[in-house]
Amino acid sequence: MGLNLRKNIKNPDDFYQELIDMQRNMNDDEVELMNAKLILILCNHIGDQEILSEAMRLARD
Amino acid sequence: MLNTYTWPEYAYVQSDEQRNNQVKRHPAIIIGAGLIGLTAALECARHGIRSIILDDNNTVSIGSRAVCYAKRPLEILDRLGVADRMVEKGISWKVGKVFFKENLAYEFDLLPEEGHKMPAMINLQQYYCEEYLVDEVLRHSDMIDLRWKHKVISLTQHDDYTSLQVETPDGVFAMESDWLIACDGANSKTRELVHAEFTGKFFQDRFLIADVVMKANFPTERWFWFDPLFHRNQSALLHKQADDVWRLDFQMGWDTDPKEAVKPENVMPLIKAMLGSDVEFDLEWVSIYQFACRRIDNFRYGRIVFAGDAAHQVSPFGARGANTGIQDIDNLIWKLKLVMDGKASDQLLDSYNEERAFAADDNLLNSTRSTDFITPKSKGSRIFRNAVLELSKKYEFARPLVNSGRLSMPTPYIHSSLNTVDEDDFEGAMRPGTNCADAPIVVDGKDGWLLNNLGDGFTVLVFGDKPEDAVIKSGDISAKVIRIGHDIQDKAGLLNTRYDGRDGSVYLIRPDHHVAARFRKFDKNKILAALNRAVGQ
Ligand SMILES: Cc1cc2nc3c(=O)[nH]c(=O)nc-3n(C[C@H](O)[C@H](O)[C@H](O)COP(=O)(O)OP(=O)(O)OC[C@H]3O[C@@H](n4cnc5c(N)ncnc54)[C@H](O)[C@@H]3O)c2cc1C
Numbered sequence: 001m002g003l004n005l006r007k008n009i010k011n012p013d014d015f016y017q018e019l020i021d022m023q024r025n026m027n028d029d030e031v032e033l034m035n036a037k038l039i040l041i042l043c044n045h046i047g048d049q050e051i052l053s054e055a056m057r058l059a060r061d
Numbered sequence: 062m063l064n065t066y067t068w069p070e071y072a073y074v075q076s077d078e079q080r081n082n083q084v085k086r087h088p089a090i091i092i093g094a095g096l097i098g099l100t101a102a103l104e105c106a107r108h109g110i111r112s113i114i115l116d117d118n119n120t121v122s123i124g125s126r127a128v129c130y131a132k133r134p135l136e137i138l139d140r141l142g143v144a145d146r147m148v149e150k151g152i153s154w155k156v157g158k159v160f161f162k163e164n165l166a167y168e169f170d171l172l173p174e175e176g177h178k179m180p181a182m183i184n185l186q187q188y189y190c191e192e193y194l195v196d197e198v199l200r201h202s203d204m205i206d207l208r209w210k211h212k213v214i215s216l217t218q219h220d221d222y223t224s225l226q227v228e229t230p231d232g233v234f235a236m237e238s239d240w241l242i243a244c245d246g247a248n249s250k251t252r253e254l255v256h257a258e259f260t261g262k263f264f265q266d267r268f269l270i271a272d273v274v275m276k277a278n279f280p281t282e283r284w285f286w287f288d289p290l291f292h293r294n295q296s297a298l299l300h301k302q303a304d305d306v307w308r309l310d311f312q313m314g315w316d317t318d319p320k321e322a323v324k325p326e327n328v329m330p331l332i333k334a335m336l337g338s339d340v341e342f343d344l345e346w347v348s349i350y351q352f353a354c355r356r357i358d359n360f361r362y363g364r365i366v367f368a369g370d371a372a373h374q375v376s377p378f379g380a381r382g383a384n385t386g387i388q389d390i391d392n393l394i395w396k397l398k399l400v401m402d403g404k405a406s407d408q409l410l411d412s413y414n415e416e417r418a419f420a421a422d423d424n425l426l427n428s429t430r431s432t433d434f435i436t437p438k439s440k441g442s443r444i445f446r447n448a449v450l451e452l453s454k455k456y457e458f459a460r461p462l463v464n465s466g467r468l469s470m471p472t473p474y475i476h477s478s479l480n481t482v483d484e485d486d487f488e489g490a491m492r493p494g495t496n497c498a499d500a501p502i503v504v505d506g507k508d509g510w511l512l513n514n515l516g517d518g519f520t521v522l523v524f525g526d527k528p529e530d531a532v533i534k535s536g537d538i539s540a541k542v543i544r545i546g547h548d549i550q551d552k553a554g555l556l557n558t559r560y561d562g563r564d565g566s567v568y569l570i571r572p573d574h575h576v577a578a579r580f581r582k583f584d585k586n587k588i589l590a591a592l593n594r595a596v597g598q
Pocket residue numbers: 092093094095096097098115116117118122125126127128129130187211212213214244245246247249250251270350368369370371377379380381382383384385386
């Protein structure tokens with residue numbers, strides 16, 4: 001089971017709005033810090049190094 | 062400045078060969094009486110190799126240098142007779158605290174495993190360590206000739222020896238040696254003279270290192286700050302050494318003027334800000350360093366071998382320089398002895414490069430990773446670093462990502478050509494290429510330790526009472542058989558656990574106390590094949 005690139009979030013609009021709303025009143029530094037924390041939290045949740053590497057490559061390219 | 066330590070001044074003595082103007086050929090010359098050269102001479106003596114050490118100075122390490130010594134190098138120094146003194150004088154510690162800004166981010170405990178003779182880590186000023194080594198060297202004056210104020214200025218390599226030009230207060234004279242062990246430090250002249258490459262990374266940063274004397278009630282812990290309020294956007298470290306001396310370390314940034322930074326009017330406010338203005342202290346030493354991570358392209362140039370900082374330089378985060386240099390010597394000298402005695406081909410020494418370059422690369426990787434975390438090189442990496450530190454205050458998962466220096470652990474030679482690959486199933490860490498874990502034993506009715514009983518040659522360690530043979534021989538190479546449960550007793554059952562020692566299991570152990578091979582059954586032919594392989598045949 002590799003990286004899941006198919007639709008996996010039940011209500012995409014709800015999720016997206018929540019993310020954007022949360023950062024609405026933040027300045028750039030706060031946004032960057034929150035994003036970094038979010039990445040770290042999610043990476044730890046996934047844990048699987050192969051999936052993480054694949055995701056990092058996709059994000060870069 | 063206050064000195065808690067008086068540097069010994071060792072006497073220069075003119076040698077007979079210089080006085081008589083007579084060129085002599087020696088079996089082994091060691092260049093440099095630093096921590097690694099002194100260790101090399103003692104290990105040579107233990108293996109019956111006579112050596113001469115040449116050092117351009119006449120005292121032990123000056124200034125702020127190594128502080129932390131880890132278990133494996135202490136085990137090596139223990140067989141050379143100096144570890145007890147170091148442990149007694151040194152500071153044992155196990156708790157480390159990491160602060161981010163004004164808060165504690167997290168705390169760790171080294172949780173040293175029970176049942177090892179040597180502690181996980183001690184702190185001791187490098188000059189004490191070297192002084193104890195010199196004392197021990199002087200006790201072996203029949204085997205070691207330690208010559209102060211002897212500076213190697215040039216050399217010529219021949220097929221089977223090297224000739225040297227050496228400068229002393231009495232002028233320049235020539236010496237020859239079958240083998241040369243270059244332990245002349247990070248700026249090795251020997252390395253330059255053989256035109257070796259010494260490449261890697263220089264970090265664009267400077268660190269102010271201060272040793273201060275104070276009686277303050279700070280706990281015996283390692284304190285590391287990221288971006289503290291007293292030193293914004295930089296890192297800082299506080300760690301205890303012997304004699305109420307404390308090591309302070311301040312990251313200063315690349316733009317700092319090194320000459321200005323060390324002036325008392327600039328240093329004192331910085332230290333006061335860290336310790337608190339009510340803490341009384343005296344400065345013992347202040348200096349500024351730029352760190353590098355690099356290594357020599359080959360640890361062996363014909364009959365010249367390199368060890369210690371001459372072969373590799375690492376940033377001090379994680380305390381690896383001296384620790385790994387001592388392990389170079391552990392790896393080198395038994396091989397040199399077999400080659401000198403004609404019992405192994407000189408190709409065995411290529412495995413010194415193979416194994417120790419592998420270990421050096423591992424150390425360089427670890428030191429570079431720590432340095433990258435402590436001194437982020439880009440905006441993005443700084444953001445991630447700070448995110449990790451913030452998360453670590455609350456969440457366990459983030460703590461292992463914090464890297465304020467990983468403690469020095471030995472690098473197992475897992476891919477070494479001297480190993481015999483496992484055929485049988487084993488649990489535990491003792492796979493071929495790994496240094497042997499210690500364990501308490503009973504021998505002749507007395508308590509002891511496994512490592513102290515392994516000796517200086519090969520050992521066949523057998524769980525159970527077979528075979529009858531006391532030694533196993535392949536040509537000139539022999540291995541002493543030690544039967545657990547018979548010759549020695551597994552006092553706490555830890556040998557069994559650490560080695561997965563089901564009855565009948567056999568380990569072939571190298572003279573440097575690393576596992577060469579292991580089997581579930583005693584099969585002499587297999588052991589002989591592994592023995593041959595372990596000496597490069
Ligand atoms: C700030 C700092 C902190 C450190 N902390 C730690 C730590 O906690 N743990 C750790 O393990 N390591 C640490 N290190 C690293 C450690 O100090 C070195 O790795 C160690 O000193 C290397 O020993 P060496 O014998 O190879 O070289 P050196 O100690 O440099 O000795 C080389 C010797 O060779 C002699 N010499 C040089 N050229 C010649 C010549 N041409 N002829 C004759 N003699 C010559 C010199 O006089 C010297 O005595 C630290 C280093 C620094 C700077």
